Amino acid sequence: MAQYDVVIIGGGPGGYNAAIRAGQLGLKAACVESRGTLGGTCLNVGCMPSKALLHASELFSAAGSEFATLGIEVAPKLNLPQMMKQKDDSVGQLTKGIEFLFKKNKVDWVKGHGRIAGAGKVEVTGADGQVTTLEAKNIVVATGSEPSSLPGVEVDQKRIVDSTGALALPEVPGHLVVIGAGIIGLELGSVWRRLGAKVTVVEYLDRITPGVDAEVAKAFQRALTKQGVEFKLGAKVTGAKASKKGVALTFEPVKGGDAETLEADYVLLAIGRRPFTNDLGLDTVGITPDKRGFIETDHWKTSAPGVWAIGDVTHGPMLAHKAEEEAVACIETLAGKAGHVNYGIIPGVIYTAPEVAWVGKTEEELKAEGRAYKVGKFPFIANSRAKINHETEGFAKVLADAATDEILGAHLIGPSVSEMIGEFCVAMEFRAASEDVARTCHPHPTRSEALRQAAMGVEGWTMQA
């Protein structure tokens, strides 16, 4: 029986980073993954392929519209199979990259379905049905999440798809209806909208992107509407009937009223994700997930001795970088070091155009806490680089404590903000004041100057607007 210091179940961003860190610390580690490739949802059917399609579709859309204003006249023609192939190629390279990192750090990749079989034991069932048992001093559950289901809307991955299916549609839909105005729905909706589909987003709440600063969400909705995405807010989906040719989706206003039916070629169900703990053998060590399927932990430690849990199966935002952060902290803690995660500084990003990125508290949260705060804001239309690039939509907003000026939140919507939010993550980790960012030299001309100007705005000395 193979013996390990730590066996990690799940090869996604939580699992593979945990495995690498364990290898670095000299622990004998194995990572059990049932998918044929490492990387989990994120690399295989999530963040990575969606970014590949977002990038390609954005260029396609630009070629068909903005290029002409730049003096480039082309008539782009979509080659969807090639677009999908380049996506698959990139994903393939990335998953191979993790295999390489496993070898480099002497981590064993055990292929098959992992299941806890009592304290210190993990049973792995391979594709051929063969069962091997691993002995583990520590077990880390990093099995991630799967798309949530909705009664009345049966995902068949043909006409009614989830995020996995929406990344591999065989054609550009004439009409795509997205259920759920969250990050996944809006990103994938954007992809197909840019490739030519009519896109309607049906959302139960009366706002899009819950959890995002309301002012940003409003501006974001305006931007998407301008791109031709239609929104049906406050709408409760009651059923979806798939035929060979399409789907009839019915919904009714949450506040009451007449039901409506939308005829769609495809329906994307994207109402969120739920923890994935099926057939994991948690009961064999006495762990019972809560009602919504999450595993309760105290600093990644479950109620069972020697069993740890990280990432989407635990509470908190279901984000790859949150799982990665927990992976490092969990492994360091079980190795006797001082692992730490600053849950107040986990950024969020929506990779649409314009992009949306944020970290820390929203204005709504600060108001609810009764905390006195100041706001600095700067529009990208007043930023020279954005102006030159014809990407003037959006703004940067900085929230800081009214007394100490410590940055409490940053909310960005605009060009390349996904790459810029890290500046505020670092600043906040060091408990910087808005003035600290305002007094830090930023390169000119860049979009990052908008962040500095917004920080200046907190104390009323924005200079360029």
Added chain:
Amino acid sequence: MADIMTPALGESVTEATVARWAKQAGEAVRKDEILVELETDKVSLEVAAPADGVLAEISAEEGATVEPGTVLGKITEGAAAAATPAPKAAEAPKPAPKAEPAPAPAKAAPAAAPVLAPSAQRIAAENRLDPAAIPGTGKDGRVTKGDALAALEARASAPAATPAPAAPREIHAREERVRMTRLRQTIARRLKEAQNSAAMLTTFNEVDMSAVMALRNEYKDVFEKRHGVKLGFMSFFVKAVVHALKQVPDVNAEIDGTDVIYKNHYDISVAVGTEKGLVTPVVRDADAMSLADIEKEIGALGRKARDGQLSMDDLQGGTFTISNGGIYGSLMSTPILNPPQSGILGMHKIQERPMAVGGQIVVRPMMYLALSYDHRIVDGKGAVTFLVHVKDAIEDPQRLLLDI
């Protein structure tokens, strides 16, 4: 690897400065050998090697501020000294996985120079705040804007705010700038505190030392033979002071807010000059001690002070202070109180002077006495009475015997 830890520093002392390393990284050390000297507000103390081996690493350099529990350095146990200093540490053993997370490592010693956020730098510069005096709450002790604003506010709300030190002036060719030791800084601060808080004034008297000197001359040999210690004047003064404190309890009391705390114990701080500055170790329960006990105790404390061996316990809790400027030749001085005490006796040089005694001019060995006192609690009558009691007891030591 054995850690060299900062030991407990005594009550109410939270940090120390690393004064001097006796060894360099790479040198062999023996268990209990003195490795590093620390200075606190009040004492210097030495830290010994916890094990035989080689000093592998110095984590807190000279000048660094450390707290109890801070790792000062590491010793590779049993290793032989390397030919070159700073040997490459042997490869760390593979960490064994533990079920229980280890406690977080001790907080690293803050860097000698404080790190200020840009905003905090501006606030400090514009308001002449001393960056070293702003407690930092940011990552690794960095000073955030909030910390600087709080420091500014604290200064604004402090009633007797000391003006911020001016920017350091330039050093000329024949000058030298030396950082004050922590002990010297503390002496400076406490003396100034005493002047700022107490309503301090001094009353004088003079004492004829003939009787005590005669007594001493008569018994010094037999005293030394019996007790193994020389009979000096200090023990007489300690006894005389205790006697006088019993008569005038205000001098042995302290002010605490709007209350007065009277002390029914007589712990006499005795000022001792050392190379590094003045310290005041305490002779405890002096009222219950014989002259010989007092002489022995003062001798022991004096030796400890000169060797830098005084502990915090040796220095705290005195109720009254005696300072002898006479040993340096002072004829008259006005000592400064040792807060929170309310009185300090200044002894001076014994000088033969012509005195009128019974209508005759005679030469007598005389000493001026000074009592500085806090007028908020001790009134003039009490102060003068106290000093007269001391004078009477010294001029006629039999009074001590009879307790009158």
